[in-house]
Amino acid sequence: MSKPDQFVEIHRNRILEELFSLLRQPSISTRDEGVKECAELLARSMTEVGITTRIFETERHPIVYGEMLREGKPTLLIYGHYDVQPPEPLEEWSSPPFEPVIRGGKIYGRGSSDNKAQLFTYVKAVEALVQSFGSLPLSVKFLFEGEEEIGSPSLKPFAMNNRELLRSDLVVYSDSHIHESGRPLLILGLKGMLYVELRIRTSPRDQHSMRATSIPNPAWRLVWALSALKDRTNRVRIPHFYDKVLPPTPLEREAVSQIPYDEEALRHHFGVKEFLPGRETRHYYMNLVFEPTCNIAGIVSGYIGSGSKTVLPSVASAKVDFRLVPKQDPQEIFGQLQNYLNEEGFEDIEYGTHSMIEPSRTPIDHPAVPLLREAVSRVYGQSPLIFPNIGGSGPNYIFTEILKTPCFVVPHATHDQNNHAPNESMDLEGFFKGIRTGISIMLQLGEGWR
Ligand SMILES: [Zn+2]
Known part of the structure; x- marks a missing residue:
């Protein structure tokens, strides 16, 4: 086991307790409940590991920005959001939404997978690397917003007014979920x-x-x-x-054809007799991605x-x-x-x-793709499925279209995460795999980026 991975193992309970503090703090953006307090708590946890952190006020909820820079090294920008959806209906929760608990290998609580645990993996990855080696193998910047669940109204103007601050070689973040089969994913875009x-x-x-x-x-x-x-x-x-x-490239088509797919099982899962045709095909994933x-x-x-x-x-x-x-x-x-x-x-x-x-899609032949694929494979023991884009929408275009920076999503939650619904959960091992993946990504990019 590598030094930083060992560090994470030794400090497992303390790291969990820190995550739980973040989960205990409500941060419901749509009705301004606890969002500012959560931004301050997150900023404190970043400062504690040595990240230079600043809170930027916006018209609604603050943006938490942080950086730890190394001259002459590539710069990785980590995005995430610390706001959450309202927890209602409360009576459908098995345990209170803002009192996190572990049951059956899952951390239950509002905002666990979406997105507090997934963003926190990178803060803890930085801590593990700095504690193990004295410094990071690359420059890291953090951009954590408190408005994702209400459509990120401040993120676009913030990006447009802070291009230099946010300048980076690539953006990586963790949201969404891995494949039902347990295969990790590398997502290159959103609709x-x-x-x-x-x-x-x-x-x-x-x-x-x-x-x-x-x-x-x-x-x-x-x-x-x-x-x-x-x-x-x-x-x-x-x-x-x-x-x-844009018509799919041969590489994009090839990537989508690799996604495990049992049409009958999927139709059964959705309870429908047949899938609609797209313009070219009836293939579920081809249409989900390209239509x-x-x-x-x-x-x-x-x-x-x-x-x-x-x-x-x-x-x-x-x-x-x-x-x-x-x-x-x-x-x-x-x-x-x-x-x-x-x-x-x-x-x-x-x-x-x-x-x-706006839609976004980072080119599948971007040089970071093999580096990230290797970094994820090392932790998961299998290579990630590559989605040129997924079916959902989100703020990726702010990175790809406004900041002109490639953007990659590496999920660690599982498909049964129940985000936006009662009993939201984050897979406990997924959280720690996420920290190890963050470490692996930073090492891989620090070494291999050209
Ligand atoms: Zn959400």
Whole structure:
């Protein structure tokens, strides 16, 4: 066992106790509960291991920045978020959300896997390396935000105003979860997001349904508009929607074909008879990674209570989300959507947007990929599956598109982590594997970066 790994073993209980202090501190960003206190606690734990730490105020919740620099060495930027989702419904938790406990090899508590334990692995990796060798093998910067669970509103302006402070050779962070089979992952990107609300009002108030001979029905108009968005082979019909989609490279295709996949078991897991086709394939992972989506998240209009009510509604609305792939631009797609529906005769739709996130994907042939693959393999004893991007969305684009820095995600939670749900947990061994992976990554990059 290497010196830093030994250090982690010897200090296992103390490290866990420190993590538990972080988990005991609520940091619910959406209702400003304990977030500032959590930032201060995290900053203290970073300062204690020798990281020069600073708290930056933002319009809502603070950003905790830290650095430990070594001249002439590559710079690794670690990202993470210390805020959490609200814990409700409380009655569904087996133990209180902010009183962490270990049961059956898992650490239970709100924010355990998402994202406190996963970000803390890097703080402890730095401690183990410094205590073992006196210094780090590279420069490390930390960027921990307190707004990820509310869409990271301050992160983009912060990155744009602090380019020099955040300058690095690559960004690595740990979030999400490893494969169900136990294989570790190396994630190179995230999908983008355009979330819109469509609203049609045809009259100031609801009417008797006998007037349906003459009075327009907004629910029909909404259904017609929605049905114009996608055809029955699952292809989005908005003109130019696919124009900028980057076709997968042979290496990316190859990586996705390596992901273990039992279609029948997966269909059974989701309880569906068949999977939708993408433009080219019915392969679950190929489509999850490479296909953009147009999804109706909800529709509301008229009367759906018990019994009947012969009403002609006055208003109808729907929420639609688009998951975007590189290089689709949410702002541009939003314009295309409006143009298209106007041309189709739906000038009466009112639009609202809830979220616009750009997609991100670090090239699979980036020189850091083999270094990170080796670093993860050494700890897990098997090489990571490589996802060119996963199906979810998040702030990766701030690194790849704004700071122009490659970004890699190395998860350590397991797929049953229940993040955002009651009984969130972090795999206990996953946490310690995470610290050892952090150590391994820093050593590998310090040695091998060219
Ligand atoms: Zn989350």
